[in-house]
Amino acid sequence: MNLVMKNKLLIPISSMTSEENKTGSWRFLRPRFENKTAPCSAACPAGEDIPQIEMLTAQGEFKEAWEMILRENPFPAVCGRVCFHRCESFCNRANYDEAIAVHTMERFLADTAARYDFHPPAPVASPRQERIAIVGGGPAGLAAAWFLARLGFQCDILEAASEVGGLLRWGIPAYRLPQDALLQDVERLQAAGVGIFTNRRVDETFLTDPGSLYQAVLVATGYGKGQMMGIPGETVADVLEGLDFLRNLREGKQIPGEGTTAVIGGGNTAVDVARSVVRLGGKAVIYYRRRQQDMPAFAEEIRMAIEEGVIIQELVSPVEIERDGSHLVLSLQRMAVSGEEAGRARVVSAGGSSEAVEAQRIIRAIGAEPQEPWMAPPPAGPDTIVLSHSRIVLGKGQRPVLYTGDLVNETKSVTHAIASGKQAAIALDIFFHEGAAAVASRLAGCTVGDGSSQSLEIYLGGERKLRSNHVVGYSEINTDYFSFAPRIRQPRLLIEERRRSFSEIDLKISAGLAMQEAARCFNCGLCNNCDNCRLFCPDVTVIREADTRRINYDYCKGCGICVVECPRNAMSLKEEADQ
Amino acid sequence: MRRVIEGSQAVAEAVRLSHVQVVSAYPITPQTHIVETLSDYCEKGLMQARFMRMEGEQSCLAALIGAELMGVRTFTATSSQGLAYMHELLHWSSGARLPIVMAVANRALAPGWNIWADQTDSLSQRDTGWIQIYCEDGQDVLDSTLIAYRLAESVNLPVMVMLDAFYLSHTYEPVDIPEEADAYRFLPPYEPRFKMSTADPHSFAGLVPPVSYMEMRHDIALAMEDALPQEVQIEEEFASIFGRRYSALEAINCDDAEIVFMTSGTITSTTRLVVQKLREQGEKVGLLKIRLFRPFPTDLLREALKNAKKVAVIDRNFSFGTSGIFAQELRSALCNFSPKPLVFGYIAGIGGRDVTPAIIESIYQTTKSTATPDENGVWAGLKE
Numbered sequence: 030m031n032l033v034m035k036n037k038l039l040i041p042i043s044s045m046t047s048e049e050n051k052t053g054s055w056r057f058l059r060p061r062f063e064n065k066t067a068p069c070s071a072a073c074p075a076g077e078d079i080p081q082i083e084m085l086t087a088q089g090e091f092k093e094a095w096e097m098i099l100r101e102n103p104f105p106a107v108c109g110r111v112c113f114h115r116c117e118s119f120c121n122r123a124n125y126d127e128a129i130a131v132h133t134m135e136r137f138l139a140d141t142a143a144r145y146d147f148h149p150p151a152p153v154a155s156p157r158q159e160r161i162a163i164v165g166g167g168p169a170g171l172a173a174a175w176f177l178a179r180l181g182f183q184c185d186i187l188e189a190a191s192e193v194g195g196l197l198r199w200g201i202p203a204y205r206l207p208q209d210a211l212l213q214d215v216e217r218l219q220a221a222g223v224g225i226f227t228n229r230r231v232d233e234t235f236l237t238d239p240g241s242l243y244q245a246v247l248v249a250t251g252y253g254k255g256q257m258m259g260i261p262g263e264t265v266a267d268v269l270e271g272l273d274f275l276r277n278l279r280e281g282k283q284i285p286g287e288g289t290t291a292v293i294g295g296g297n298t299a300v301d302v303a304r305s306v307v308r309l310g311g312k313a314v315i316y317y318r319r320r321q322q323d324m325p326a327f328a329e330e331i332r333m334a335i336e337e338g339v340i341i342q343e344l345v346s347p348v349e350i351e352r353d354g355s356h357l358v359l360s361l362q363r364m365a366v367s368g369e370e371a372g373r374a375r376v377v378s379a380g381g382s383s384e385a386v387e388a389q390r391i392i393r394a395i396g397a398e399p400q401e402p403w404m405a406p407p408p409a410g411p412d413t414i415v416l417s418h419s420r421i422v423l424g425k426g427q428r429p430v431l432y433t434g435d436l437v438n439e440t441k442s443v444t445h446a447i448a449s450g451k452q453a454a455i456a457l458d459i460f461f462h463e464g465a466a467a468v469a470s471r472l473a474g475c476t477v478g479d480g481s482s483q484s485l486e487i488y489l490g491g492e493r494k495l496r497s498n499h500v501v502g503y504s505e506i507n508t509d510y511f512s513f514a515p516r517i518r519q520p521r522l523l524i525e526e527r528r529r530s531f532s533e534i535d536l537k538i539s540a541g542l543a544m545q546e547a548a549r550c551f552n553c554g555l556c557n558n559c560d561n562c563r564l565f566c567p568d569v570t571v572i573r574e575a576d577t578r579r580i581n582y583d584y585c586k587g588c589g590i591c592v593v594e595c596p597r598n599a600m601s602l603k604e605e606a607d608q
Numbered sequence: 609m610r611r612v613i614e615g616s617q618a619v620a621e622a623v624r625l626s627h628v629q630v631v632s633a634y635p636i637t638p639q640t641h642i643v644e645t646l647s648d649y650c651e652k653g654l655m656q657a658r659f660m661r662m663e664g665e666q667s668c669l670a671a672l673i674g675a676e677l678m679g680v681r682t683f684t685a686t687s688s689q690g691l692a693y694m695h696e697l698l699h700w701s702s703g704a705r706l707p708i709v710m711a712v713a714n715r716a717l718a719p720g721w722n723i724w725a726d727q728t729d730s731l732s733q734r735d736t737g738w739i740q741i742y743c744e745d746g747q748d749v750l751d752s753t754l755i756a757y758r759l760a761e762s763v764n765l766p767v768m769v770m771l772d773a774f775y776l777s778h779t780y781e782p783v784d785i786p787e788e789a790d791a792y793r794f795l796p797p798y799e800p801r802f803k804m805s806t807a808d809p810h811s812f813a814g815l816v817p818p819v820s821y822m823e824m825r826h827d828i829a830l831a832m833e834d835a836l837p838q839e840v841q842i843e844e845e846f847a848s849i850f851g852r853r854y855s856a857l858e859a860i861n862c863d864d865a866e867i868v869f870m871t872s873g874t875i876t877s878t879t880r881l882v883v884q885k886l887r888e889q890g891e892k893v894g895l896l897k898i899r900l901f902r903p904f905p906t907d908l909l910r911e912a913l914k915n916a917k918k919v920a921v922i923d924r925n926f927s928f929g930t931s932g933i934f935a936q937e938l939r940s941a942l943c944n945f946s947p948k949p950l951v952f953g954y955i956a957g958i959g960g961r962d963v964t965p966a967i968i969e970s971i972y973q974t975t976k977s978t979a980t981p982d983e984n985g986v987w988a989g990l991k992e
Contacts, residue, residue: 036830038764038801039823040705040812047811 048584052568056587056605060562060580063601064496065554069116069131071478071500074418074440074448075102078486078493079116079131083550084557086134086543092147095138099149100486102447103175104168104214106143107197109136110206110535112444113327121553124503127516129550136535137543143213152221154181154489159461162187162243164231167195168443169434170249171218172450176485178221180458185224185243187231195251197443199276200298202305203531205330210533233403236430245429245457249450250404252397252435258293262350263393267357271298271394278305286311288389291359293317293347295324299394300331303339308531311389313339318346318364323373337528344376348383356387399436406432414456414468417481418449421456423465431457448482455488501553501598510561510596517546556599562591609785615776616641618746618783619685619711619769622753624655625791626709629680629798632660632668637723638773639687639713646683665690669697669708676706677812679803681757684708687773688715688729695733698766702737702828704813707760707767707798710738711753714873714924715773716959724960725773727873727925731901731933737828739767739835740902742872746781751852752899754786755842757795762838763831764801772924773960775874786850794849832903839900856900859912861887865894867975868916868949870938872898875922875956875963882968893972898934906941913942916949920975922968923985924957931955931985952978953985961989 043049067080078097085094098105112132120128141147161177163170166188177184192198194211219225236246255270257263271294277284286309292299295317303313315334317324320343324331335341345361352358365379399405406420407413414421420432431453434446452472459471475483477493478500486493520536521527527534538546556578563571563578570585571578580591592602613621619642623631631650633643650659658675662668665686672682686694691712701708716726730740739759743749749771756767771777786794804812816824839856847853861883862868871879876897886893896912896919898905913919923932930936935953942948952975957963967989974986 034763034831035834036763036827038705038831039820039827040802041814041816041820041824042802043811043814046809047814048809050811 051583052586053581053583056582056585058587058589058602059582059605060585060587060589060592060600060602062556062578062580062599064556064599065499065501066478066496067553067555068119068121068478068500068502069129069553071480071482072115072119073477073480074115074442074444074482075108075451076448076477076480076482076484077101077116078484080550080552080555082138083129083131083134083547084552084555086138086547087550089540089544091138091141091540092145095142095147096149098135098138100491101451101484102444103172103217104443104447105135106139106210106213107168107206108132108444108447109139110210111197111201113442115444121501121503121506121551122549125506125508125511126513130517130519130546133517133519133538134543134547137538137540139210139213140537141540148220149217152179152181154179156183157181157461159244160184160242161245161247161457162235162241163247163249164235165189165195165248165250165434166193166225166227167249167251167434168197168446169251169450169453170195170247171215172447173247173249173433173453174223174450175218175221176451176454177457178218178223179485180454182454182457183222183224185226187229188225188227189230191227193225193227195253199279200272200301202275202278202301204304204308204527204534205301207533233401236403237424237427241428243428245431245460247431247433247453248404248406248436249433249446250400250436251446252441253400254398255298255393256396256398258347258393258395260347260349262352265350265352265357267352267390268350269390269392271302271392272397274302274392275305284309285389288312288356289314289387291316291357291386291388291391292394293391294394294396295319295326296394296396297326297330298397300324300326300334300339302392302394304330304334304337305531307337307339307528310529314386314388315339315341316345316347316359316361317341317343319374319376320344320366333527333534336524344379345384346376346378350391353387356389357391358385358387359391360385397435404436406436414465416452416456416469416472418445419453419456421460421465421468429457429460429465451485452483455483455485458488496554497601499554505598506551506553507594507596510559511551514549516549517542552597554598557597559596561594561596562600565590565594609787610782611785612780612782613746614641614778614780615743615746615749615771616713616778617645618750619753619771620645620649621783621785622750623683624649625786625788626681626683626754626757626795627792627797628655628657628683630658630660630672630675630682632662632671632682632684634662634665634668634686634690636665636687636690638715638777639685639690639711641777642685642711642713665693666697669694669701669710672708673697673701673704673706676701676708677704677804679798679800681798682708683710685711685713687713688717688723691729691733692717695736698733698736698738700813701766705764705828705831707757707764709753709756709760709767709769711769711771713773713777714770722959723773725775725874725924725957726959727770727923727933730768730770731925732927733768734902734933737765737832738902739765739832740770740900741767742770742899742901743776744874744876744897744899745776746779746783747852748854748899749776750783750785751846751850751854754791754795755846755854758842759835759839761798762842763835765828765831765835770873772874784852790849794846835903836905854899856898856905857908857912858897858899860895860897862894862896862912863915864892865915866892866917867972868894868896868913868919869968869972870896870898870919870921870934872901872934873924875924878963878965879922879968882965882972885965886969886972891972901934901937904937904941909938909941910945913949918950918952918975920952920954920971922954922956922963922971922988924963926955926958926985931983935985950981952981954988955985956988963989
């Protein structure tokens with residue numbers, strides 16, 4: 030037996046539960062859950078909620094992820110293939126290992142939607158009285174129709190050609206965008222109740238027709254006419270225009286491709302033409318007045334073109350075309366770099382005599398312009414509202430005319446055209462609800478982060494509206510919680526097959542690979558319930574609820590550990606006084 | 609049952625026999641064999657304990673603090689840097705009055721890196737409120753660990769059991785391992801005086817204002833004081849069950865000795881031989897082994913040294929700026945005592961250097977021939 034203890038065992042024990050001590054009163058900094066804006070989504074012209082899409086994809090929630098795309102972009106099958114994915118250039122993960130293959134994920138979700146015949150949920154708004162006419166069924170017009178339908182408007186697309194799609198149908202070769210992919214996205218428009226009228230060419234009078242059925246007209250006719258080079262001999266036989274050449278191809282016409290084809294220009298049309306020529310069995314040489322790195326065509330397309338055998342001659346400018354018997358002679362002036370302008374080389378003639386090259390045919394693809402002069406938007410005036418991706422002309426007591434897509438966009442891309450269609454649709458909704466004066470300011474409240482694109486979700490007051498506009502930077506990501514993982518490699522047709530066929534180059538990927546790739550996403554600024562905050566909180570104040578977390582401010586001392594340990598900057602810490 | 613085992617295994621045997629419920633471990637040479645053996649015992653079901661592999665020594669002790677507050681018997685072992693890393697929580701465990709037992713394989717501190725015997729690691733923790741027992745051999749280690757639980761739980765203070773690196777931790781000796789039933793009789797299951805319970809929630813170890821803190825500290829001082837008579841009682845009981853008798857101090861030939869060696873740990877065994885040899889040569893020499901360092905057995909020391917003229921303290925440790933730590937403690941114990949012997953401090957065996965009979969004999973000769981001790985101590989066996 031031990032002796033009786035002499036000391037009294039005085040120890041500090043509270044007389045009641047320590048929950049009585051509301052340590053939250055000590056706090057002068059207040060952490061809170063605050064979703065922010067991912068740089069990809071701010072960079073996306075369509076403002077897609079990319080971190081959310083990747084999060085859902087990583088969880089195998091493919092239908093939800095696909096619907097998440099549709100909220101901001103009706104054409105995942107198209108954009109998963111032809112969008113130049115500006116998002117990836119802004120991906121924070123690129124600073125860590127490699128950017129997320131966002132476009133591959135979009136394509137996968139579109140493929141999955143087609144495979145399982147997904148249908149989007151019903152429109153969000155109640156039907157409206159106003160009918161809207163959309164002149165031109167290219168990406169801008171189609172997108173506008175989709176968003177107008179979502180907002181409850183009845184709208185009709187008036188398309189001059191035999192099928193809608195515009196550039197998507199006639200201007201992009203099938204190896205990049207097969208027809209069924211386009212149809213997949215267009216069919217959804219019809220299901221949404223959009224009237225599609227093909228072979229319906231309208232003229233200038235349509236805009237002002239007093240007996241019109243429509244309360245507004247959207248002009249979305251695009252840039253359908255190739256520009257002239259302005260050099261002698263440009264109109265002789267076998268000097269073709271790039272967009273015409275591609276249209277003929279897509280119409281299924283027999284196109285001769287043998288021999289050498291000279292392609293003039295450095296944009297996507299030039300590259301598409303050259304790669305098509307290779308597939309027709311010919312030799313394609315691109316002549317471009319600046320350097321290869323200055324070409325406006327997508328770098329990956331240029332890389333693949335070279336792979337397929339396209340030759341690029343840089344720093345040469347066409348001066349004259351002459352026919353010499355069975356072939357054409359193209360005279361070229363050598364150019365020299367004299368400086369830089371807007372990130373590209375400024376070039377001047379290098380002097381010396383011109384060089385002559387022979388070709389079976391010459392295809393110019395140096396740029397495009399509206400098909401007819403009336404399609405171009407009038408200069409800005411007192412009755413004009415100039416927006417980032419569209420222009421509204423109110424007229425004098427007449428119905429508003431909205432110019433969209435390539436007609437107004439600085440960057441002529443499919444996704445910018447979609448952004449334009451969406452902006453025009455939202456602008457019209459504001460116009461009819463609140464009047465012309467409210468359009469610009471209301472739209473300004475719908476931008477994604479610091480980007481120029483608008484979000485329909487934000488306009489409709491969805492969850493995205495609650496997010497901070499702060500665009501999460503790489504330094505704000507806690508990379509301790511991520512490990513290096515290589516970016517998915519896009520499976521492609523073999524080069525041999527690419528050279529002889531118009532079959533789609535990019536192949537499908539499996540659900541497993543898609544989930545793996547999507548799981549690489551940092552989900553910048555977006556809480557995914559990872560529970561780091563809860564695990565690290567020294568005061569056990571992060572409360573776990575079914576699909577959310579909250580802070581018990583009775584006990585939170587404001588130490589900020591949760592904010593530091595959040596891998597993705599989905600929390601913020603501010604002084605109490607600033608709340 | 610008598611078996612030839614390592615000092616480390618002797619600790620593990622005692623822990624097994626103590627029915628410890630939670631063991632936390634982080635490996636550090638020369639402590640590793642202790643927790644390795646315990647890990648093996650837990651895995652084989654020889655012990656019904658939760659074995660926790662931690663990410664560091666600080667966590668080891670933190671985990672035991674949590675476990676002890678839930679009212680279970682706990683154990684960990686460490687050494688050198690690991691012990692230093694625990695420092696904050698050493699104060700915490702005594703302040704919270706938790707009867708944790710820890711084995712410390714005494715090892716030198718870095719840099720320069722040295723894994724060999726040196727007591728500076730545990731002695732530099734002397735003010736943390738832990739009871740400290742320094743062991744001489746394998747049997748001492750086993751028995752002291754069992755005794756440590758009784759002592760810790762009798763006064764609600766944590767106990768460190770020290771064994772010299774390698775000389776003891778890795779040396780095989782015959783050790784008598786008690787029977788389960790005898791061990792159980794000596795050390796029944798732990799009955800905590802307080803514990804946490806979700807059924808009756810309280811906050812432990814919270815804020816204590818000046819109006820109460822001093823009383824709580826005084827209460828620890830009382831508990832330390834109380835540990836001395838408790839130890840005597842516990843040793844008595846231990847002797848009655850196992851037939852082996854221990855005490856805070858062991859005095860050999862001190863009654864008529866003019867010069868008395870004061871040692872601790874394994875140096876004691878070597879000194880025993882030297883004292884025997886010197887006695888045979890007619891020298892009036894004695895040996896005082898100090899086993900219990902905290903609480904410091906001042907009265908027992910004074911009693912044992914009342915006839916001595918000189919004390920030669922051999923310290924395998926050093927407090928920079930003063931002297932060897934045992935010498936220092938002895939000086940303060942004798943300060944207000946009269947007549948008192950002269951205290952000669954010797955620093956030997958630092959960083960695992962061998963303390964041979966020749967060194968001990970030379971210490972004796974120096975002490976005998978020197979009239980006034982060097983207050984800073986003399987470094988014995990130092991190379992030129």
